[in-house]
Amino acid sequence: MRRLMFPIVFALLAVSGCAGGTSNVASENVIDVTATEGNAAVDSTPIACKAIGGRMASPAQCDEYTRQANALTDGIAAFDPPSTMRMGAPETITLVVGKAAEAEAVRNAMVDVVDAAGGGDSIRTEKVSIGENVSAELTSPSSMFKIAPEGRVVKAMPGRGRQVWQWSVEALVPGKHKLTLTVGVPILGSAGEVWQPVLEPKTFEIDVQARPRTWPEFFDDMAKFLTSLKGMLVALAAVIGAAGAVWLGIRKFGGRGDQGAGKDEAKDGGKG
Numbered sequence: 001m002r003r004l005m006f007p008i009v010f011a012l013l014a015v016s017g018c019a020g021g022t023s024n025v026a027s028e029n030v031i032d033v034t035a036t037e038g039n040a041a042v043d044s045t046p047i048a049c050k051a052i053g054g055r056m057a058s059p060a061q062c063d064e065y066t067r068q069a070n071a072l073t074d075g076i077a078a079f080d081p082p083s084t085m086r087m088g089a090p091e092t093i094t095l096v097v098g099k100a101a102e103a104e105a106v107r108n109a110m111v112d113v114v115d116a117a118g119g120g121d122s123i124r125t126e127k128v129s130i131g132e133n134v135s136a137e138l139t140s141p142s143s144m145f146k147i148a149p150e151g152r153v154v155k156a157m158p159g160r161g162r163q164v165w166q167w168s169v170e171a172l173v174p175g176k177h178k179l180t181l182t183v184g185v186p187i188l189g190s191a192g193e194v195w196q197p198v199l200e201p202k203t204f205e206i207d208v209q210a211r212p213r214t215w216p217e218f219f220d221d222m223a224k225f226l227t228s229l230k231g232m233l234v235a236l237a238a239v240i241g242a243a244g245a246v247w248l249g250i251r252k253f254g255g256r257g258d259q260g261a262g263k264d265e266a267k268d269g270g271k272g
Helices: 002-043 059-070 100-116 215-227 229-271
Strands: 047-049 055-057 073-079 084-086 091-099 124-130 133-139 145-148 153-156 163-171 175-184 202-211
Touching: 047 059, 055 059, 073 100, 084 163, 091 100, 091 124, 091 133, 091 175, 100 124, 133 163, 153 163
Parallel strands: 084 202
Antiparallel strands: 047 055, 073 091, 073 124, 091 163, 133 153, 133 175, 145 163, 175 202
């Protein structure tokens, strides 16, 4: 009987030991998972990100902002601001931006725009820094001009090629005023937010002389209008209207003459 008891007791002890081992492993696994979650929480803690001026951001977001800030290269900006403008006559101001290595292509693109618009005063080029995105804004102090679109316009720079901005500008007040063209490199957030440019924006001062339209310019504009298709149609309608009025006048005058002749014949017939 004792010989039978020893194997049974030994088997029970072995089973009890295995169960205890399993419990210990499970407990260790729980501890490991907790530690991993704790590390993830620490990694997502916001930090002061230098790329966006020390504002708080998660490490992952800061890495992206830093990458954009470091993706800078030499660029060139070409534009053709007018030296004079007529008050109330909107004009288009164009900006072309590209890589410095493609300076000639950027200038040629600006020349094409100027030629299509009838020529300009002079094409100006300035060196700028460009990144994956470039912002441009045209402003005027004291609202001397009506500018559309307003505010900073951000556009993505292509890997190869150029980017173009255009504004419609109308002088509202006669006199000598200034337009300021600001080009910068913005940092874009994952949610679409736009941070201030990483670099100090390059500002160009443009002197514009706004003045009322003179009488010679008025007649010149009228001549251009009359030579246009719309002007020709309006002029043709006016000619037709004038011709009709003349015809009605002649017919009316002729009718009166016929009536007068009839009266004279009637008088002569009565005398006879």
